[in-house]
Amino acid sequence: MGSTTIGIIGSGQMGGGIALVGAVAKHNVVVYDKANEALTKCRADHAKRLAREVEKGRMTQADVDAAIGRLKYVHHVDGLKDAEVVIEAIVEDARVKAELFAMLAKMFTGNQILATNTSSISITEIAAAADHAHKGAGERVIGMHFFNPVPVMKLVEVIKGNQTSAATTERVIALAQSMGKTPIPANDRAGFVSNRVLMPMINEAFYAWMEGVAEPAHIDEIMKLGCNFPMGPLRLADFIGLDTCVHIMNVLADGLNNDRYRACPLLKQLVAAGRLGDKSGRGVFDYTATK
Numbered sequence: 001m002g003s004t005t006i007g008i009i010g011s012g013q014m015g016g017g018i019a020l021v022g023a024v025a026k027h028n029v030v031v032y033d034k035a036n037e038a039l040t041k042c043r044a045d046h047a048k049r050l051a052r053e054v055e056k057g058r059m060t061q062a063d064v065d066a067a068i069g070r071l072k073y074v075h076h077v078d079g080l081k082d083a084e085v086v087i088e089a090i091v092e093d094a095r096v097k098a099e100l101f102a103m104l105a106k107m108f109t110g111n112q113i114l115a116t117n118t119s120s121i122s123i124t125e126i127a128a129a130a131d132h133a134h135k136g137a138g139e140r141v142i143g144m145h146f147f148n149p150v151p152v153m154k155l156v157e158v159i160k161g162n163q164t165s166a167a168t169t170e171r172v173i174a175l176a177q178s179m180g181k182t183p184i185p186a187n188d189r190a191g192f193v194s195n196r197v198l199m200p201m202i203n204e205a206f207y208a209w210m211e212g213v214a215e216p217a218h219i220d221e222i223m224k225l226g227c228n229f230p231m232g233p234l235r236l237a238d239f240i241g242l243d244t245c246v247h248i249m250n251v252l253a254d255g256l257n258n259d260r261y262r263a264c265p266l267l268k269q270l271v272a273a274g275r276l277g278d279k280s281g282r283g284v285f286d287y288t289a290t291k
Helices: 013-024 036-055 061-069 094-107 123-133 166-178 194-210 216-227 233-240 242-255 265-272
Strands: 005-009 028-032 071-074 085-088 113-116 141-146 155-160 182-187
Touching: 005 013, 013 028, 013 036, 013 061, 013 071, 013 141, 036 061, 036 071, 061 071, 085 094, 085 166, 094 113, 094 123, 113 123, 113 166, 123 141, 141 166, 155 166, 166 182, 194 216, 194 233, 194 242, 194 265, 216 233, 233 242, 242 265
Parallel strands: 005 028, 005 085, 028 071, 085 113, 113 141, 155 182
Antiparallel strands: 141 155
16 A cells, blocks of 8 residues: 555544554654644654654664654644545544534545544444535445554454445555554444453453452452453553543443443442543552652
């Protein structure tokens, strides 16, 4: 696959990671975020990560300079107008995503791909919002679910909605491969494969803690040593964000029409208390001493 102009919506951890991987893979990348502060942070993070690649001998300075030259940061959505593929990486909220894709469908009326990095929300519903705004746009809507940290994790779940065309799926698979990723298809069901399996396990770990089966550190150690996981489920929940875990559990419960997927009361209590995990400095575990 040749060089593609990729537009990224959202400059946070996921959007910034996707942008960096795209630029290193020799694609031109435009990162859009309406918050200038977020864009500044994203640019600094890219520079830091690329400098580390030079220090470790994985990239030359010339390669880094070329990658930086392929990155552009804009605070107005019109800056994405030349994108051939748009990848959305914003808040995991179905209503917000539907509104965004309706706007994108009106803005991109050619054969541009409109991809979402959602980890759980229905691609068919997002595509329907695009179709409603511009007839036929839903054929170009697809799920392109990257995993955190994006520069490290190889998997991309490729989720086809009911409206997604075969040509769109083929193009996205080729793009993911060109970015050094392993694209694997999944059907459009709540949580897809990864979160359909992962989140109930994380939720059960919270129940085990709440019911006094073991302390959090012990639950994690048992799962790491007994199941060969690189990270325990409670530590992983902090890394993902406890609020995100609750949201995904709600999507699963609603999408699968089964309350057994509802978030554990203790998990919801921690979120209500503002203990969101790594991003707030405290979740299941306390990270304030390391910040």
